[in-house]
Amino acid sequence: MVLNANYTHKKIIKAAHKLFMDLGYRAVSTRRIAEACGITQPTLYHHFSNKKAIYMEVLRTELVDMQNALSRIIKRFEDDIEECLFQVTYYILINKPPSMGQMFHDIQKELDQEHQGIVRKWWMESYQDPIASIFEKGINDQKLRNPSEIGSDPVSSAYLLLSLISSRNTDYKLKESLAKEQARFYVKVILYGLSQSNGQ
Amino acid sequence: MVLNANYTHKKIIKAAHKLFMDLGYRAVSTRRIAEACGITQPTLYHHFSNKKAIYMEVLRTELVDMQNALSRIIKRFEDDIEECLFQVTYYILINKPPSMGQMFHDIQKELDQEHQGIVRKWWMESYQDPIASIFEKGINDQKLRNPSEIGSDPVSSAYLLLSLISSRNTDYKLKESLAKEQARFYVKVILYGLSQSNGQ
C-alpha cells in the first residue's frame, strides 16, 4: 500500500480517543492503545513522538469536530435563543457527557503549561466562543438582562451552561428522551431560574 | 510516648489529603505521602492496609467536616433562602473549589463499586442532603416553583448548584471578594435566571 501511515494514524487516534475519554490519560497505557489497534506498542512511536502527542491529537480532533457541530447548530437556530441553547445543550449532552469532566481533569493535571495553553485556545474556539455568542446575541436583542445588572457576561454565562452540562451526575449513557428532559431543565433554569415570581 | 500511632495517623491523613486533592489519586505515590510526613514509605503500611485505605480515610474526614460546616450554616440562615444559598455557596467556594472536580474524578475512576457506594453515602449526607433541604424548604414556603412546573426537585436543584460550584473555571485560589461575587452570581442565576422578564 502506498500510504499505510495515514490509515494507521487514524486508527490509533480513534482507539486512543475512546480509551482516553473513558478511562483518563493516566489510566491508559500505550500498550493498551496499541492492543486496541492490533499493533505492537513500539509502533505507536513511529507515528507519534510520545504518549502526550497522541493525547494532544485526540484533543485536537475532538475539539475541531465539536466546533463544527456547534457552529452548524447555532447558525440554524440563532433566531430563537431558548431553542438554540436547548439544541446546543442537547447535542453536547448526547454526544459528550462523561468525557468532559475527564477531559478537563487530564488537561489540567497531565499537561504542562505550554500544552495547556494550546488546548485552551482550541477549547475556546470550539466551546466557549460559540456558546458565548448565543448569549451575546441575547443581550443585544434585549432578551437577556444587561450584564451589569447581575454580574453576568456572555463568557461567564457560557461557562455556567457548560458547568451544568459537564456536571458529574451524567456518568451514565443518557437515553435520548432523558437527555432532552435534562437539556430543557438546564436551559429553563439558566433563563428563568427556580424562583416562584416569574412568568413561564 | 504512649500512643504515637494516633499522631502519625493524623499526620498521614493531613499530608495525604493535601496531595490527593491537589494532584489526584493516581498522581500521588505512597512514597510521596511518606516523604511529606517525614517517614518512610513502608511505615504507611503499619497504619493503613493499603493506599486505597488512606484515600478512603481522607475522603471520610473531608466529608464529615463538610457536613458539620454546612449543617451549621444552614441552621443559622434557614429563614432566608437566598442568603442561605449564598452562605453555603460562598463557604464551599472558599474552602474547597479545586478539590471537588478532582475528588469526583478519583472516586469514579479509582475506586471499585463497593467503595464507591460507601463514599456516595458519605457524600449524600455531607453535600446533597443539606443543600437539598434548603431547596425543599423553599418549595414548601412557596418561594420556589413547584417541582412539576419545571422538572426540578430539591435533589436535582442541589446538583445544579453543586455543578456550578465545582465547575472547572475555579482552578485558581479564589480571593475572598471574588468568591463573594461569584457566589452571589450563582445564586442569582439559579433563583432568577438570566432572562430579562423578571422582577429583581
Next chain:
DNA sequence: AAAACAGTCTATCGATTGATAGATATGTAT
C-alpha cells in the same frame, strides 16, 4: 526480668510504565 507489642527502619519484590535499539520486510525512486 521476661515476654509481647507498637512503631519504625532497610532492603527488596514483582508488575507495569514510557521509551529506545535494532532487525526485518515491503514498497518507492533512481
Next chain:
DNA sequence: ATACATATCTATCAATCGATAGACTGTTTT
C-alpha cells in the same frame, strides 16, 4: 537492479509503582 524510506516487529531498558519481609528499638504487660 540497487539504494533508500516506510512501517512494523522483537527484545529490552531504566524508572516507578504498591506492597512485603524481616530486623531493630523502645514501651507495655505479665
